[in-house]
Amino acid sequence: MATTTGIKLTCYHCGDPCTSATITLGEKTFCCEGCRTVYQLLDRSGLCEYYRLNARPGISRNDTSYKDKFAFLEDEKIAARFITFRDGQETHACFYLPQIHCSSCLFLLENLHRLHPGVIASRVNFETKEVSLVFDQGKLSMRKLADLLSSTGYEPYISLRDLGQERPAVNRGNIYRLGVAGFCFANIMLLSFPEYLGLERSDMFLRNWFRTLNVVLSLPVFFYSAQPFYQAAWKGIRHRFLNIDAPIVLAIFVTFGRSIYEVLSGTGAGYFDSMTGIVFFMLAGRMLQDRTHRRLSFERDYTSYFPIAVSVLREGREVSTALPDVRCGDTLVIHHGELVPADGIITKGQGLIDYSFVTGESLPVSKDMGELIYAGGRQTGAVMEVLVVKEVAQSYLTSLWNRQEDKKEEHSFIHLLSRRFTYLVLFIAVCAAIYWRVYDPHRIAGAVTAVLIVACPCALLLSSTFTNGNILRIMGHNGLYLRNARVIENIAAITHIVFDKTGTLTMPGSEDLEYQGMPLTPVQRKAVALLAAQSTHPLSRALAQHFDRSDACRILGFQEIKGKGLEGWIDGNHLTLGSYAFVTGSMMDDPHTCVYVGWNHRFLGYFQFSNHYRDGIDGLMGELGTHCRLSLLSGDNDRERPRLQALMGQGAHILFNQSPEDKAVYVRKLQRRGEKVMMVGDGLNDAVALRQSDTGVAVAAGGNSFTPASHAIMDASELHRLPRFITFCRMAKRIIYASFILSILYNIIGISFAVRGNLSPLIAAILMPASSLSILLVTYGSATWAARYLGFSTTATTEKDHVLS
């Protein structure tokens, strides 16, 4: 938001610009009372190292929650969801704090015992953004604990989802498998060396020792570490689809069987090192690729958006009730900043409901007593009471989520490539078998097994997993989190991008305003700010923030006429703010959102509000326009059409007043035309379209807000880099193709040995790791180079971390 003041002051606590009345304490400035309170709290407890570790690490406290927010934690049943252990004295609890973002957070949260004697210990898991707390239940209750966390700015995020399901256990199976495979692979390699280098006749008994040990060491790899491949291959076969795991499993089986046979019959040393090596490398690649972003969830539904409990009015008292227990006919008390959890009718108070997340309307909607309101909106006005007319599970919002889209079974091109590859290999094996049957039937088994061993497409699998894994990692460091490696391919194929407006291209909750008319004198400006500050209407609040109201003045005869405007006397001058009709007395139809100003019954001018677009949007659209076609679907009205058309270019389709279904239908229509559609959206109104599209990208501000189910989550501040992300994905696909050609070359060399029936274990032992490692280096290196070329950072530490400097 543009400020009229010359120097930009930023809050010492959270770094937000201090726009309205600046609060100072010593030399430090704060943007709001909340931030100052946190600073004072930390200052008193000697925790100011918080501010030394990182500059302005705090979380803005502008939007403080009401004091009974965590009353539901007194309910034993709900509280038990967050308790991990409890005995006579102490309780262990775990909370999800999405605000955790730097080492200062770590410092503060692990020093909670200095803020409150009831806290015994606390420990942060940075990756999952969770804090585990041990506290004395005699001195502190769960509710007080949540309040304590909130008072420091780290408000636990508790949603209906927490009530529904057990937290999934962290799966560490693959790490163990990798460890075991590495151990066995390294030892088998060591034990195979003597054999390769040649043993003397007198050492024959040693040779048997080595071979036996190799067999023993290969067992855990074959039966334990390789399990994921068996499972994947079996799954593919059951779905009648030959995926890349099938030939790999075939190769593992053949290698293992032939090796065991050779050792038992005393005819050779087997290929144990090759087999364990393949398993080890492939597990490593798979781990890199599947390393999910644990703190992000791509499968969110309405339950993680809805609160866990609401205040229900029972016999005149507010009782905190778990949301599933709310019935039709209950009266809910909705406080400022709370979500409306069920469709209902306002029975008391006034609703000023922000539906931007659900419908895409950028300005809050005013609702009066007796009006029906839909679930999902956020109350931005004062307290209101709502009579529930539809249960939570049946509201309009939840019905959006519950709609099942037809599941598209798609397969990566890797699998399709590997399938052809497998047929080719089998064909070669058959040819070799026929050839040897004619010339030397004794060598059939040897040649066929050798072909199958050598032609295992592990190099292909390795190159794709490592390239994808590396690319997922680099993108994650740069603010685009992909659900899995499939999404890389989908992004590479995109031909059409559909944007949502509110919250995606625009900044939610911030409006630009522009003054038109007679210039305002400083006295008039002050008066406007002062008068606007008296009202809670979103436009008034935006106006009040726009001006610096430093010194207080008295207002006489203040009056707010709902839906029209404000008036009052300031220093003997009469000021009116509001609609054209209210200020001038005559009617005029205006599609824009404006606040008109009247000074002593004379019309001065008006403030025009318009959406505030994210930085770099102009450049983004220009750049994207060269890649693919663009569309914009907005649930909002069309007051911004000219500006958007100019922004997105003449070729772009721009549609307004779109319902969630309309958006999905539009996307489907494009897909029927053969377009590959990327949908970029943020709200629940985009949820259906996000699922329908080939790649649904949910835009999240600050990384902690709720995002609908999607294929990828993007940090809103990185939106301007979208074209580069697309280019990067296209490069990734090319890199995988290149590495595939390389691996085929290696295979041709290997097969040329194998069909002749003289694949010695030594050649296999050299060829396999050499091909795998060289392909790894090529793909890894080129992906990293491509990232640097596109200006992405390839290391994890992008944030300023003063601890290490």
Added chain:
Amino acid sequence: MSAIILLLIASLSVAAVFLGAFIWSVKHHQFDDGYSPPRRMLFDDHPSEDIPDHSNNKKAVHGN
């Protein structure tokens, strides 16, 4: 020749010890969070004692 057998046993058991250490460290959540520990040790005074891990005891709480 028995020297080689001895060496073999020694090398294998050393490797097995390392494997055991690896599995132990995975079990004790050392691979869960790569961010906090290197920063935690740079804080001036020790913030808190280690929390004993009770995440597996969750059932005991729900059981009541």
